[in-house]
Amino acid sequence: MIETHRNYQLMDKQHSHVHVKLNPVGVLDVSILDSDTHYLSDLDKVSFVPVGQVTAVSGCTDDSTWQLKFDKYDAIELNHLIANANEEFEILMKDL
Numbered sequence: 693m694i695e696t697h698r699n700y701q702l703m704d705k706q707h708s709h710v711h712v713k714l715n716p717v718g719v720l721d722v723s724i725l726d727s728d729t730h731y732l733s734d735l736d737k738v739s740f741v742p743v744g745q746v747t748a749v750s751g752c753t754d755d756s757t758w759q760l761k762f763d764k765y766d767a768i769e770l771n772h773l774i775a776n777a778n779e780e781f782e783i784l785m786k787d788l
Contacts, residue, residue: 696773703746703761710760712770714777720751722760731758735774740767 696714713721722731733751741748747767750759
């Protein structure tokens with residue numbers, strides 16, 4: 693399993709740029725490059741809510757919750773990457 697990295701542009705007023713990293717142990721790491729803001733979430737706590745051409749992507753940790761607006765096609769790709777990472781992790785755990 694290898695970390696997966698992607699860069700996206702948010703659908704906020706500033707059109708902020710984000711770097712997304714999917715960790716092989718099941719963690720989503722989101723960094724907003726324009727403001728040095730950083731969010732984490734377990735992959736099983738990430739949710740997607742489509743609203744027209746925008747999709748609200750939410751995640752949480754034990755002490756915080758966050759939500760960012762992605763282009764719907766970027767959110768579809770991110771959702772697919774998370775599903776693949778979860779599947780790879782399950783396969784790895786079964787093999788152990």
